[in-house]
Amino acid sequence: MHKALTYLLLFCSGCLALGLSYGCAGPTPARQEVVRSLRILGVRSEPPAARPGETIQLTALIANPFGRKVRYRWLACKSRNQANSGCANRDDAISLGTSAKASYKVPEDFVPENASLVDQFRGVYLPITLVVETDVDQEEAIKRVVVSKLPTNKNPNFSNLEMFAGDSDKPEAEPWTYQPGQTYKFVPTINKDSFESSLTLSPDGTITVTTENMVLAWYITIGQIRGGRQSLGKSPARTWVAPGPDAVVSQATIYILMRDGRGGIQWLERTLRKREP
Numbered sequence: 001m002h003k004a005l006t007y008l009l010l011f012c013s014g015c016l017a018l019g020l021s022y023g024c025a026g027p028t029p030a031r032q033e034v035v036r037s038l039r040i041l042g043v044r045s046e047p048p049a050a051r052p053g054e055t056i057q058l059t060a061l062i063a064n065p066f067g068r069k070v071r072y073r074w075l076a077c078k079s080r081n082q083a084n085s086g087c088a089n090r091d092d093a094i095s096l097g098t099s100a101k102a103s104y105k106v107p108e109d110f111v112p113e114n115a116s117l118v119d120q121f122r123g124v125y126l127p128i129t130l131v132v133e134t135d136v137d138q139e140e141a142i143k144r145v146v147v148s149k150l151p152t153n154k155n156p157n158f159s160n161l162e163m164f165a166g167d168s169d170k171p172e173a174e175p176w177t178y179q180p181g182q183t184y185k186f187v188p189t190i191n192k193d194s195f196e197s198s199l200t201l202s203p204d205g206t207i208t209v210t211t212e213n214m215v216l217a218w219y220i221t222i223g224q225i226r227g228g229r230q231s232l233g234k235s236p237a238r239t240w241v242a243p244g245p246d247a248v249v250s251q252a253t254i255y256i257l258m259r260d261g262r263g264g265i266q267w268l269e270r271t272l273r274k275r276e277p
């Protein structure tokens with residue numbers, strides 16, 4: 001069986017991660033929120049939308065449940081036509097290094113002078129490819145950064161995250177631990193400044209003002225997330241059911257990603273240890 005290769009298309013307009021996994025046929029896969037192997041959960045650009053000639057800073061949220069050594073490879077694609085395919089195997093790709101973080105100066109001419117009115121308004125995609133691998137796994141992600149002469153977006157932010165045991169209204173003190181089989185409610189607080197307004201161009205040419213609606217994605221290494229792996233900014237909380245006492249693993253890692261629908265992304269990561277009797 002060959003290694004599974006997962007492409008994560010991280011859309012800047014819509015900005016929901018679409019996972020397309022390729023591998024040999026097998027049993028029904030585990031729930032998407034349960035992380036059992038190396039995965040790229042998100043790629044962030046700072047700023048999330050860039051002007052021609054501006055330098056962007058790139059980071060990624062990597063889930064690595066077994067703690068294996070991870071190797072990174074960042075690449076900038078020369079053409080916006082590579083936004084769906086990426087450029088990991090192209091000779092003309094621009095290497096951005098092999099560190100956990102990377103930076104790239106957007107070419108001054110990336111937005112063509114003869115760009116259509118739609119492209120001038122919405123911007124054009126700069127595809128960034130990230131390949132991570134260990135001795136047994138490999139993952140590839142494509143981050144599509146909007147390049148525009150008039151970008152206005154910024155990455156959203158969390159201001160707090162609290163954990164409540166069962167029906168308790170008193171938040172647990174960090175560092176967090178868990179009791180096997182117990183339920184815990186996680187309540188993230190989103191910075192109010194994160195909800196930005198923006199101009200939207202409809203197909204008929206109408207320009208309207210809209211406010212961002214945050215979408216949160218939840219992932220956990222063990223146990224179960226109740227209510228589905230997505231929540232909205234107006235009601236972001238989720239409940240986690242800790243594994244039973246017979247679970248071999250003695251710690252859990254939870255990942256919470258927040259996307260603003262326009263390329264902005266932020267995340268939280270917490271590790272919880274099994275409470276000793």
